[in-house]
Amino acid sequence: MRQRQLKWLWKRLKELQGMKLRREALLMKLGAARQHGPRVWRLVEIEVDATQATFTYRLKRDRLWQVRRRAGRCLLRSNLTETDPAVVWNYYLQLVQVEQAFGNLKGDLALRPIFHQNPSRIEAHLFGLLLVPILFSCADSGCTGIQVLETQTLGSHTKPQSHKGGKPFLHRSSS
Numbered sequence: 001m002r003q004r005q006l007k008w009l010w011k012r013l014k015e016l017q018g019m020k021l022r023r024e025a026l027l028m029k030l031g032a033a034r035q036h037g038p039r040v041w042r043l044v045e046i047e048v049d050a051t052q053a054t055f056t057y058r059l060k061r062d063r064l065w066q067v068r069r070r071a072g073r074c075l076l077r078s079n080l081t082e083t084d085p086a087v088v089w090n091y092y093l094q095l096v097q098v099e100q101a102f103g104n105l106k107g108d109l110a111l112r113p114i115f116h117q118n119p120s121r122i123e124a125h126l127f128g129l130l131l132v133p134i135l136f137s138c139a140d141s142g143c144t145g146i147q148v149l150e151t152q153t154l155g156s157h158t159k160p161q162s163h164k165g166g167k168p169f170l171h172r173s174s175s
Contacts, residue, residue: 002067005037009044012036013057023053030055043067101136 012033016026027048034041043064048055078088116122 002040002071005040006043006064009033009037009040010059013044013046017055017057021053023048023051026053026055097140098133098136101132105132 016029016033019026019029021029030046030048043060044057045060046055046057076089076092080088116125
């Protein structure tokens with residue numbers, strides 16, 4: 001994609017060089033070209049004459065080499081300075097998996113924003129939101145049994161229980 005944008009910018013600069021424009025119009029057209037391809041604009045050095053409506057441009061080859069070398073790589077910044085980078089990367093991958101699970105769930109169920117009026121429905125919705133990543137990680141890792149701990153908050157509502165044989169079940173409390 002970046003190569004296509006660079007070709008477009010190079011062609012556009014050649015067109016602009018051939019046009020007879022006033023200096024202000026030239027600057028406006030250069031600004032529009034810059035806005036069209038901001039990432040590739042950094043790869044080209046442009047010098048505009050201070051008095052006339054002319055300019056010169058050249059490719060920054062060292063910068064292009066650097067960009068091509070870094071293509072497809074990911075830079076992950078974190079405030080966890082004392083943690084091993086491999087552990088931070090695993091945290092990031094887990095986050096991506098959870099976000100993907102939520103996206104798949106919302107897409108499959110065609111969910112839209114929900115505005116609850118009843119507090120018990122809000123708690124049930126939150127329970128579902130907490131349960132999805134747990135079930136997704138269990139299904140993803142292929143586990144056959146899982147023990148989910150009860151919490152004080154969900155104590156009077158549907159309580160997740162352990163399941164065996166890969167079939168989860170929910171136990172509705174009598175209170």
